[in-house]
Amino acid sequence: MLQMVNKPGRSLILNAFAATDGMGACAVGRSGGYPGTNDIVVFAHDTNIREILENGGTYPRDFVEMNQWIKEGKLLAKEVESYKGPTPSIPCRDADLFATAAGSRGGWGDVLERDYGLIENDIKYGWITKETAETVYGAKLDKEGRVQREASDRLRHEMRERRKQRSIDAKDWWTRERKRVLEKDWHEDIRNLYSDCLKYKKFRDEFMSMWQLPEEYSL
Numbered sequence: 001m002l003q004m005v006n007k008p009g010r011s012l013i014l015n016a017f018a019a020t021d022g023m024g025a026c027a028v029g030r031s032g033g034y035p036g037t038n039d040i041v042v043f044a045h046d047t048n049i050r051e052i053l054e055n056g057g058t059y060p061r062d063f064v065e066m067n068q069w070i071k072e073g074k075l076l077a078k079e080v081e082s083y084k085g086p087t088p089s090i091p092c093r094d095a096d097l098f099a100t101a102a103g104s105r106g107g108w109g110d111v112l113e114r115d116y117g118l119i120e121n122d123i124k125y126g127w128i129t130k131e132t133a134e135t136v137y138g139a140k141l142d143k144e145g146r147v148q149r150e151a152s153d154r155l156r157h158e159m160r161e162r163r164k165q166r167s168i169d170a171k172d173w174w175t176r177e178r179k180r181v182l183e184k185d186w187h188e189d190i191r192n193l194y195s196d197c198l199k200y201k202k203f204r205d206e207f208m209s210m211w212q213l214p215e216e217y218s219l
Helices: 049-054 063-072 116-124 129-134 149-166 168-181 188-197 203-213
Strands: 003-004 040-048 076-082 097-099
Touching: 040 063, 063 076, 076 097, 097 149, 116 129, 168 203
Parallel strands: none
Antiparallel strands: 003 097, 040 076, 040 097
16 A cells, blocks of 8 residues: 655654554465565655656555656655554655555465466556566566466476475484574574473473473573
C-alpha cells in the first residue's frame, strides 16, 4: 500500500507499522518454501508527486515502484527513510509519500516447482517482478511476461545443481552444530534465550536429546 500526505494542516506526525513486525511469520519455509520478507515501511519526503499528477501521471503502486521511480529520476524526493517494522515518530508534510508492505508469509513447497502459468499470472497482476520470477522461481520471461519454457527448464536445472553444490550431509551439519552447542558459541541474545528455555523440562529434554548432551550441561 502507498499513500500520499494531503494538506495535513499545521503538523502531522506518523508512527507507521505494518502487521506484526514479522512476529506472525512463524514456521518460516514450510515444506520447502522460502521464508517471507519482514514488514517494510518507506517514507519519501518533499516529493514532486503533485507535479506528476497535474501532468496526467499516476501514483507509484508500492515502495518497489516508488524506489524505481526515484532511481530513474521520475520521482524526486529530498529524503527517503526505510524501516523493517514499526517506525519512530516521523514528521510529514504535504505530498510526502509513505508505503507499507506486510502480510508476507513463508511459501509452501519448492519454489522451483511453481507452475509456469501461475508465475505468468503473478507477473500480470504485478505481484512479483520479472527479476523475482527468474532469480527465485527460475522462470525466464519474454517482453510480454510469458514464460520461455525451454530456457526456464534449463535455468531450473542449473539452480538445482547449485543447491547440491552448496548443500552438506545432514550428519555433517549435526556434527558442526553440536560443536557450537557444546562450546556455547552463540550471540549473547541467543545464549540468554536458551538459558531461559532450558529451565523448562519439556524443552530441556528435547534439547538434550537432540544434541546428545551430558546431563550436567547448563548455561
